[in-house]
Amino acid sequence: MAAPRQFADARAVAAALRPSYPVYCLRPHVLARQAKRFLTQFPGAVLYAVKCNPHPLVVDALYKAGIRHFDTASLPEIAQIAETYPDALSYFMHPVKSRAVIKNAYRVYGVRHFVVDHEAELEKVLEETGGRDVTIMVRINTPPSEGTLYHLSKKFGAAPAQAVALLRRAVAAGCPTGIAFHVGSQCLKPEAYRVALDLCGRILSEAGVEPVAIDVGGGFPARYVEMDSPPLADFFQAIRDGLKANRVGPTVEVLCEPGRALVAAGCSLLVQVQLRKDRQLYINDGIYGSLSETVDAGIRLPARLIRLGDPAPAEATQDFVLNGPTCDSLDVVPGTFELPADVREGDWIEIDQVGAYSNALATHFNGFFPETFVTVQDPSPAFAETTRESAA
Numbered sequence: 001m002a003a004p005r006q007f008a009d010a011r012a013v014a015a016a017l018r019p020s021y022p023v024y025c026l027r028p029h030v031l032a033r034q035a036k037r038f039l040t041q042f043p044g045a046v047l048y049a050v051k052c053n054p055h056p057l058v059v060d061a062l063y064k065a066g067i068r069h070f071d072t073a074s075l076p077e078i079a080q081i082a083e084t085y086p087d088a089l090s091y092f093m094h095p096v097k098s099r100a101v102i103k104n105a106y107r108v109y110g111v112r113h114f115v116v117d118h119e120a121e122l123e124k125v126l127e128e129t130g131g132r133d134v135t136i137m138v139r140i141n142t143p144p145s146e147g148t149l150y151h152l153s154k155k156f157g158a159a160p161a162q163a164v165a166l167l168r169r170a171v172a173a174g175c176p177t178g179i180a181f182h183v184g185s186q187c188l189k190p191e192a193y194r195v196a197l198d199l200c201g202r203i204l205s206e207a208g209v210e211p212v213a214i215d216v217g218g219g220f221p222a223r224y225v226e227m228d229s230p231p232l233a234d235f236f237q238a239i240r241d242g243l244k245a246n247r248v249g250p251t252v253e254v255l256c257e258p259g260r261a262l263v264a265a266g267c268s269l270l271v272q273v274q275l276r277k278d279r280q281l282y283i284n285d286g287i288y289g290s291l292s293e294t295v296d297a298g299i300r301l302p303a304r305l306i307r308l309g310d311p312a313p314a315e316a317t318q319d320f321v322l323n324g325p326t327c328d329s330l331d332v333v334p335g336t337f338e339l340p341a342d343v344r345e346g347d348w349i350e351i352d353q354v355g356a357y358s359n360a361l362a363t364h365f366n367g368f369f370p371e372t373f374v375t376v377q378d379p380s381p382a383f384a385e386t387t388r389e390s391a392a
């Protein structure tokens with residue numbers, strides 16, 4: 001991987017590159033500090049959910065900060081981790097996998113942890129691996145938690161009776177067995193983890209199974225505009241309380257699979273204004289590129305104007321609509337952005353907190369594709385907030 005160009009901040013990027021294309025400004029030091037927070041405060045192993053941002057620079061920053069476990073959901077993700085970091089461990093956490101992929105993950109890449117949420121999937125895993133040296137994680141569904149942006153249990157997870165049967169079958173097949181859940185992405189309620197852990201406790205005791213691992217999934221929130229997310233410490237405390245209340249012993253491995261909370265603050269996006277029509281700004285990235293979560297999840301992102309040259313941007317501000325670059329009339333970022341009233345063609349806008357589910361979800365629609373990464377060294381405003389939070 002070629003080393004990225006390095007700059008002091010997004011303004012320096014604009015000055016050096018004068019980019020008419022979107023540029024991701026990565027902050028490896030922010031990624032490292034978020035990783036350290038998880039590694040030091042979470043009571044167990046931290047698996048980075050690669051799907052959230054698989055860019056090699058992002059994964060590398062996390063690896064350098066000490067992340068050695070990865071939640072992988074496809075063979076390409078497994079290959080990326082195994083071929084770059086031979087000492088790292090991949091866990092196959094997608095509940096639905098093809099037989100060929102299971103076989104290759106096991107035989108070629110040495111994956112030994114597989115999640116299942118259905119009897120037929122469990123049989124597939126047992127058949128393709130021979131059940132040798134394989135840990136089976138049974139994914140359960142959890143009740144929806146208020147404010148959570150994506151309720152993943154709508155699609156995945158076994159109901160309690162089914163989970164009991166799966167746990168027993170995995171144990172009968174001679175496999176070390178654990179239990180997993182995902183409370184939903186951008187979860188705003190620490191209690192959701194406690195509720196899910198209580199459910200795990202009931203299911204395990206009904207199954208009469210001693211788990212080797214309990215995986216509390218991802219879902220930890222990032223800090224977006226107008227979204228009141230409690231500090232991460234509250235989530236870790238709820239998990240500790242849930243483990244204690246359910247008498248999870250020290251030999252049980254506790255896992256988590258954060259994506260969003262690890263990487264959202266570690267990257268901003270530098271876009272350029274290509275046309276202004278009154279309060280409508282036409283920029284060079286949009287909902288088919290880095291900003292799809294502003295639609296899918298209603299996330300609001302902080303933004304600031306960067307202008308090179310004179311005059312300095314006006315102090316007065318106005319609310320602007322950001323239109324994406326494609327010809328599609330749906331390609332408009334929901335909501336408005338407060339920016340200096342005299343925004344003009346050629347100005348840049350730095351949009352913060354785009355480290356999660358941005359480049360990972362971008363399409364090539366209409367010939368546009370955001371792919372330029374540089375690194376910057378300044379603390380992002382969003383990160384300054386997180387630092388205050390952890391000091392409190």
Ligand SMILES: Cc1ncc(COP(=O)(O)O)c(C=O)c1O
Nearest residue numbers: 049185186218219257258259260
């Ligand atoms: C199985 C699994 N683990 C972890 C994650 C990461 O979740 P988050 O980004 O909310 O932390 C996801 C996201 O879809 C997931 O499906």
